Amino acid sequence: MALSDDFKIFCNRIQLDDLADMQKTTESIAKKLNSHYYGLDKESESHMYIVGSVGRKTAISGSSDLDLLFDMPSCIFKQYDNYKSNGQSALLQDVKSVLLERYSNTNISGDGQVVVIEFNKYTVELVPGFKQSDNRFKYPDTHDGGSWKITDPLSEQSECSDCNSKSFGIYYDFCHIVRSWKNTIGFKFGGLLIDTLVYNFFKDNDDFKDSSSDNYLDILKSLYKSFKNENPNQNYWLAVGSNQHVLNSNKGEFVKKAEKAYETLSDMDDSSFGINDALIDLLGSDFPKAEETVNKSARYSTVDENHNKGFNREDFIEQLVPVDIRYYLHIDCKVTQDGWRPFSLRDMLHNRYALLAHNKRLDFYIKETDCPKPYNIWWKVRNVGPEAIRRNMIRGNIMESNSEHRYEHTDFAGPHYVECYLIKNGVCVAKDRIDVPIGE
Known part of the structure; x- marks a missing residue:
């Protein structure tokens, strides 16, 4: 396909x-x-x-x-x-x-x-x-x-509708795609700002106005490039239609996220190996896998590649509750071992230090969020790689712990990761992920 x-x-x-x-x-x-x-x-x-x-x-x-x-x-x-x-x-x-x-x-x-x-x-x-x-x-x-x-919401609606008509439906599609990207990666990006920046992109790129889904990958790459060139310190943007101020409420985090997304896709085309996997990572599990049959129920599988169930299954938050990221969430991990000074996993990753050694204690915790309480806290610990498969320890189930901490150990090598979700009124409104690279 x-x-x-x-x-x-x-x-x-x-x-x-x-x-x-x-x-x-x-x-x-x-x-x-x-x-x-x-x-x-x-x-x-x-x-x-x-x-x-x-x-x-x-x-x-x-x-x-x-x-x-x-x-x-x-x-x-x-x-x-x-x-x-x-x-x-x-x-x-x-x-x-x-x-x-x-x-x-x-x-x-x-x-x-x-x-x-x-x-x-x-x-x-x-x-x-x-x-x-x-x-x-x-x-x-x-x-x-x-x-x-x-x-002035009526002017905003009118201008969005006009842009969608002139682009033959592409404008709405990419407003939707950007929202799915925001929810998948897990960062705060206001809806009116999304619609405004996508509108500005199509207004400045007339060559895409006659495009079709055949060009969606090129459009997406160009859109990410446009986003990453925005000024993250800009105070506000003029809203589509109304020209009212849309404030930069989260330090322009979308700019950094777009830069990373662009780097992922920039050298890929429609026939590149792994392109579907890359788009799933960016846009969510609703994006079809390579050669996937058109069967909506297929995306609700929670069985890993070895067909193991129970503890080894992988859950996806979007299959458990609606996801609408409206708040930021930052998690970190305190790494400790007897005889060693504790350190932050985020700092280690930022400074590109070596892989984590075995037998270290890991305290994952919520460092900061602007989500008002009350909310429920869910955690996901994902083990991947050959050693996880050999030990039958893939993991990946989502746990409704309601604790601000999640304690783990560095038991075996592999590119593991941990995710945290805040659930408010039955909706995932904030999420964050931290990679846990463990060496041999």
Whole structure:
């Protein structure tokens, strides 16, 4: 099977798969708010807008957020704008109380700029806004005593749709592909920034506008090259369509990740040996293996190459829970041995020291994250290589430990690795990996 066919299968697999359910939720919320604020019974469409990645049609399977904007009556703005102090907070609390009448058993909070409704499958972030004559929206911000700000999601949606039409569907595909890359590698990369940078790429590269899936590998390599040439210290980018500021919230980590991805693919073409494996490592297990038959169930196998089950199986996080990386997570490992000074495995890898020797104690731990608690902590320890196969110790199962530490030993040679996942509301929202090279 040609690589172009593999890209087609992959793009189909990562399509947003619960849009119908999100639309039902949106209609239910709109019905309640229209009834309360407009006196419109059974009106489930008026005044409600699906915004964010779902509204721009760039969200993928596993997306954990549904962003909504409800256009409030102008009299409500006057009411809360006349507050002496933080009418914006009072507005959010009022909307929250109305929604609690409909979802009394659901966790609902109102703070910052949104009302948050935590459903089992995803979280709704609802912004109460006021539509202006230019189709932009004024919305509340409770910080620093309260203020009104402006957002322009309809222009963003329109420009994304126009770019997709001009590229014959390629724009949406690559917004989806970049999200899958972000989730697979495990780093923070905001959805609007992704859509903006992919938009800028196609705007600056007219030679790709008539491309097809036959050119997807070349486009992906060029896109990584574009990303790696961005300034990681840039404060903000101008959002697609709206030209509003999209802040650089994670020190431009995507630049470093793109540089590594580009190095992986730069010398490869459609016929290169191992190209599918390289793309699986970058984009996730939804990308077909070489010569894989079109059988979606095949990607859910948890049996290793020796067909061993149980302790030796390898689990993949995307097959256990939805993956939508929204926070950063950094893990490290303290290496100790009697008679030796402890050291950081990250420092060793950074300085390109020799392989780890046997009989060392390994304390893997969460060093830093911006993910707010509560969350569950899962770990994966993967042993690979000839010695792991000989000992029947491939490993790779995911363990729901809820501990910030994972203790191991350097028992035998091989290119092992450890991954950590943070699970919040049933979604993997942060992940990190550290290689564990053990010598003979």
